[in-house]
Amino acid sequence: MSTNTNPSIITRDTDKIAAVTGNLYESVSIISKRARQISSKMKEELNNKLAEFASGVDNLEEVFENREQIEISKFYERMPKPGSISIDEFMEGKTYSAYRELEEGK
Numbered sequence: 001m002s003t004n005t006n007p008s009i010i011t012r013d014t015d016k017i018a019a020v021t022g023n024l025y026e027s028v029s030i031i032s033k034r035a036r037q038i039s040s041k042m043k044e045e046l047n048n049k050l051a052e053f054a055s056g057v058d059n060l061e062e063v064f065e066n067r068e069q070i071e072i073s074k075f076y077e078r079m080p081k082p083g084s085i086s087i088d089e090f091m092e093g094k095t096y097s098a099y100r101e102l103e104e105g106k
Contacts, residue, residue: 012087020090021097027090030097034086046076 017031018024053069089095 010084016091017087020093026097030095031083031086031090034089034095035082038082038085042076042079042082046072 014024017027021027021030049072050069053066086095
């Protein structure tokens with residue numbers, strides 16, 4: 001059986017992740033902080049888009065008929081997870097650590 005979707009679990013080479021900073025734990029710390037930033041931004045965007053549909057009246061008919069709101073939610077559910085995005089950014093050199101720069105005297 002073959003599917004054309006991205007796998008939900010990707011095996012990562014920890015040696016390559018550690019090589020960026022020289023320390024696996026430092027790399028994971030940077031990745032996790034970036035993932036939290038991405039997650040917060042995505043949550044804020046989703047809440048702003050869903051707020052457009054908010055009404056003062058809780059009517060059951062409106063809940064079932066609001067297809068646009070459901071489509072927006074499904075779009076965000078299908079997006080890559082913040083952890084995956086942050087690992088990719090880190091491995092591509094798009095993420096940096098202010099602590100690392102201070103340590104190196106930049």
